[in-house]
Amino acid sequence: MSLTDFRNQPAASQNVSLHGATLRYGSALLFENLTLNLLAGQTTCLLGPSGVGKSSLLRLIAGLEPLTAPTIFTGPEDTPGKNIAYMAQQDLLLPWLSALENVLLGSRLRGGPADRMRALGLLESVGLAGHETVRPAKLSGGMRQRVALARTLMEDRPLVLMDEPFSSLDAITRMNLQDLAADLLRDKTVLVVTHDPMEAVRIADRILIMQGQPAELREVPVAPNPPPRDPASRAVLDAQGDLLRELAAIEVPG
Amino acid sequence: MRWVRGIVIVAALLLLWQIIVWITGAPHFILPGPVRVAVAWWVHHPALFHHASITLLEIGLGLFFGVLLGCLSAVVLAYSRPARLWLMPVLVASQAVPVFAIAPILVLWLGYGIASKVAMATLIIYFPVVASFFDGLRRTEPNWIDLARTMQASPWAILRHIRIPAALPSLASGIRVAAAVAPIGAVVGEWVGASAGLGYMMMHANGRMQIDLMFAALLTLAVFAITIYFLLDVILRHMIPWQPDALSND
Structure with a gap:
């Protein structure tokens, strides 16, 4: 099975939008009446200072935070958390399952049929052919995150939510995984929370900066060529510089 | 080596x-010296094996029921808030009662046969199993549960496929403790009132000043207890191969 086979699978992406999103932690109002639009088939990177609520916003869309205010969500389903695939900073591989079984975790949890052929193909496409039966403890950090990426793709959801997916990896491994993810997630609607301006500049179709309390979103321009972009190209380095200046200018709350 | x-x-x-x-x-x-005890052991070894088999049966059944009840209780405690609020204090308070003090009551109620000893071993095993397994169940990596929720997993599927497997290393620690204390339960039961078993044999030999035989019975018990512990340890390691072991290279 080749890479292109998966792209032709269903799960057509569509615009996702969130209106009136509000989230508090204790007495702190993270954001109020926030609007977020994600365009179909595009990768949106979300940056901003630590603690501003980026991960919380992503978790809200993932259905992992309770909705505290009337929120209008239009996406793959009418409520957040349905029909999404989620990938976190930690690989979250279950140590007692093999790489292949971890990729098939979704069907195991839902008790549905397991498409082993597709899972094997995905492991191959993330460069882990021959490691199917290996347990996570025997894999390197980069390999584990590749398995996590394959598990995310296995879910085959139109909306993919990634929370600092590569931030625990070394620079070269991170770059390789960004290329791989950009390639494999090309037709999905993707939201990536990241702290790494270079990551955003390389893989984003759109870049949003989240700042303030309550937080607001604003869009900043991206380099014109399609992702994944060459990290050494002039346009990418310039964009990274601009983005760093933007982020450095933000007053960090608290 | x-x-x-x-x-x-x-x-x-x-x-x-x-x-x-x-x-x-x-x-x-x-x-008595070791040679004298060895001679007594050789002379009485058919009787020793007979009584040892009964004590072993009591320990085995006690381990079975203690681990089974302990696991079920831990799962109920992990999943039911009322159970935690109402049963946890009872469980903890029950540990304040010395098992030795209950032994005569159990013999009174369940008789001189193996039932009272199995109950005794079960009781003494139950708490370490509940405590360790419950502790494992409540300390599941929360991000695993988040991931499972985004995969539309039911609470039952999360329990079965994530929380229970994740708690197995903790349960194994509890079972190791249980294996070490189970012989105590069985033997205490036999001391209080029995017609067979190594504990009964020791009391009997003691009463007749056969101290060498008493030592032989004690050593037999020790060998069996150590064997049970290491057998269980090997089985548990084999069943939980992903458990990290920082001392495995010693």
Whole structure:
């Protein structure tokens, strides 16, 4: 099975939008009446200072935070958390399952049929052919995150939510995984929370900066060529510089 | 290497025992020497094996029921808030009652047969199993549960496929403790009132001043208890191969 086979699978992406999103932690109002639009088939990177609520916003869309205010969500389903695939900073591989079984975790949890052929193909496409039966403890950090990426793709959801997916990896491994993810997630609607301006500049179709309390979103321009972009190209380095200046200018709350 | 080390340790302990007998000059009805005990063991070994088999059965059944009830209780406690609020204090308070004090009551209620000893072993095993397994169940990596929720997993599927497997290393610790204390439960039960078993045999021999036989029974019990512990340890390691072991290279 080749890479292109998966792209032709269903799960057509569509615009996702969130209106009136509000989230508090204790007495702190993270954001109020926030609007977020994600365009179909595009990768949106979300940056901003630590603690501003980026991960919380992503978790809200993932259905992992309770909705505290009337929120209008239009996406793959009418409520957040349905029909999404989620990938976190930690690989979250279950140590007692093999790489292949971890990729098939979704069907195991839902008790549905397991498409082993597709899972094997995905492991191959993330460069882990021959490691199917290996347990996570025997894999390197980069390999584990590749398995996590394959598990995310296995879910085959139109909306993919990634929370600092590569931030625990070394620079070269991170770059390789960004290329791989950009390639494999090309037709999905993707939201990536990241702290790494270079990551955003390389893989984003759109870049949003989240700042303030309550937080607001604003869009900043991206380099014109399609992702994944060459990290050494002039346009990418310039964009990274601009983005760093933007982020450095933000007053960090608290 | 492990075997050599084991043999050296046993030989050193036997030598120490013999030296203490020589130095103190204790009479054989107070502290018999290892040779005398070995002779008594050989003379009485058919009876010793007969009684040992009964004690082993009590320990085995006690482990089975104690681990089974302990696991079920831990799952109920992990999943039911009312159970935690109402049963947890009872469980903890029950541990304040010495098991030794309950033994006569159990013998009174369940008789001189093995039932009272199995109940005794079950009781003494139950708490370490519940405590360790419950602890494992409540400390599941929250991000695993988040991931499972984004995969539309039911609470039952999360329990079965994530929380229980994740808690198995903790449960294994509890079972190891249980294996170490189970013989205590069985033997205490036999001391209080029994017609068979190694504990009964020790009381019987003690009453008739057969101290060498008493020691032989004690050593037999120790060997069986250690064997049970290490057998269970090997089985548990085999069943939980992903458990990290920082000392595995020793």
